[in-house]
Amino acid sequence: MHDIRFIRETPELFDKGLASRGLEPLAQSIISLDDRRKTAITTLQNSLEKRNSLSKEIGQAKAAKDEARAQQLMADVAKLKEVIPQLEAEERQIQQELDELLSAIPNTPGADTPVGKDEADNVERHYFGTPREIDDPKQHFELGEAMGLMDFEAAAKLSGSRFVVLRGQLARLERALGQFMLDLHTTEHGYTEVNPPILVRDEAMYGTAQLPKFRDDQFAVSNGLWLVPTAEVPLTNLVRESLLSEEELPLRVTALTPCFRAEAGAAGRDTRGMLRQHQFMKCELVSITTPEQSAEEHERMLSCAEAVLKKLDIPYRVMTLCTGDMGFASMKTYDIEAWVPGQKTYREISSCSVCGDFQARRMNARYRPSEGKNPRFVHTLNGSGIAVGRALIAVMENYQNSDGSVTIPTALVPYMGGLTKIGG
Template sequence: MHDIRLIRDNPEMFDRGLARRGLTPQSPRLIAVDERRREIIGRLQVMQERRNSASKEVGQAKAQKDEARAEALIAEVAQLKQDIPVVEFEQKAIEEELHATLAEIPNIPLEDVPDGKDESDNVELRRVGEPREIHDPRAHYELGEALGLIDFEAAARMSGARFAVLKGQVARLERALASFMLDLHTSEHGYTEVAPPLLVRDEAMFGTAQLPKFADDQFRTSFDFWLIPTAEVSLTNLVREQILPEEELPLRVTAGTPCFRAEAGAAGRDTRGLIRQHQFTKVELVSVTTPEKSLEEHERMLGCAEEVLKRLDLPFRTMTLCTGDMGFSSQKTYDIEVWLPAQNTYREISSCSVCGDFQARRMNARYRPADSKGPRFVHTLNGSGVAVGRALVAVLENYQQEDGSVAIPTALQPYMGGLEKIERAS
């Protein structure tokens, strides 16, 4: 959510930022709505002040036995009491209009974000690791089905498309990946593990900007709860409507949860396999910090996510997303893309974003600076640390053996009871 005062003071800068996202200028209509709002507020204040002063004058007129004036003042006060609620309703309506309009406008990119229209304009930051030589690599879904440990047909019978049933050692491998990531982030990276709700209210989804713009991409229950599309929603909303002491920042939390996405905009994409499912598991990282520390925290978070792939010995590259490929709430985003041999390309496995105070304004999340000045909005960051389902895909494909088995990365073997290889059960 943007601050209308900053838009009013810097309309050209605001519109330049939106233009970098390919959007038309918004400041003229926002300022026009805000001017109407301010005019209504001013008119309401005059009416309220006059009601209060006229009420006092009634007593004075009666004390002076000026009945005619007292009656006129009483009539004026009565009329004001009728008119003020009408203007209060106008104020509420115009404030809701301004709020709804601001809620539909994405965050402004930082200056160092590369300009571009889509993912083809993203900029590679670095590559880590070399892809293994694999003769005629098989896709993860082919490997899983051949092992008898991934069943898409059973999932389709009970739930439809974009679901899967994992069995045996592949199911255990998914659990091992999540446990490994959580242990790494909590024991070495300073994050606190949280087990958050998977069902949240409208306000929580609005706070992280899944609502209102992306409602069609979400699952909603008949009891008006939303299934979280990412633990970012629950973790970031831990600080909603709070004023934190500065000494408690940065706040770093992580969670490994099921996530649910309708994938309404993904028709025809990744229809086979585990890449784009309605239900998947992800380890999420969220940081809440001060404005002065948020960019440093962004680089730190990226390093934490990259370390997961380094420990798993999976080749990856890190990309800086261009303005046309960034998420709605983001000021700047790094994507980590893991190598998938069967696709002969890199695919996203983590996004790490710094959001500035964009989400904090939507949640009214603030902190009190140590110098005791008034509260300020916190800065929020989120990142995948990493997507467990996609890490499972990457392990299956990168560690596949010629005989159809899958070797277990060394880092995961303690989580697999010492197992070194997944083979088809005889």
């Protein structure tokens, strides 16, 4: 959610941010609507004050036995009682229009976010590792199906397309990856493990900006609840409607959860294999900070996510996303892309974003500065630490052997009961 005062004070800067995302100017439309809201509030307040004043005059007229005056005043109050509900409804309607308009506008990019139209304009930040030389590399689904441990047909019978059944050692390898990530982030990176609900209310989805704009990309269930598309939703909303102390910040939490996405905007993309699933496991990182801490925390979060791939010895690159490719709530995003030999390219495996106070305003999440100043909105950050299914893909394809087996990365051997290879 945007700060209406910021829009009023710096309309050109606000519109410049929207233009960098390919959007038309909106500052004047927002200001005009806010002017209408203020006028409606003033009119309503004046009418309420006049009603109260007239009511006092009625008592005075009756005390003075001026019945004619009392009757006239009572008639005036009766008219106001008819008008006031209409004014209240008008004020609510304008406020709703303003809220709906503001909630549909993406976050304004940070000053150091590269301007561009789409992924072609993303900027390479750095690389890690050198892709291995693999003769005739197979894709993960070719390896998994040949092992008899990755079954898309069985999943389709159960749930339809974009689901998978993993069996035996491959199922254990996916579990091992998730546990490895949690252990790394909690023991070495200072995150607190959380086991949150994966069913959340509208308010939680609104708070992190999945609603209302991305409603079609979500899975709704009964009783007004939603399956989480990412643990970012429950983890970030842990501080909704809260007033934290500055001493509590930065607050760092992590969770390993199933995630669910309808992928309505991705029809026809990555239909083979596990790259784009309706259900997947992901280890999420969330930080709540002061505004002064957020830029440094963003760099720290990126390094924590990178550490997963470094310990697995998976080659990757980091991209700074341009304004046209960045997520709705983000003001700056780093994507980590792992090398996948089967496709001979890099594919996204983690996104780390700083959102400023954009989500905090939607959640009313604030903190009180240690010097006793007025409460301020926190800054929120989120990142994949990392997507488990895509990590499984990267491990399978980078550690594949000519006989169809997959070597277990050294970091995962303890989580596999000492097993060093599967399949083949």
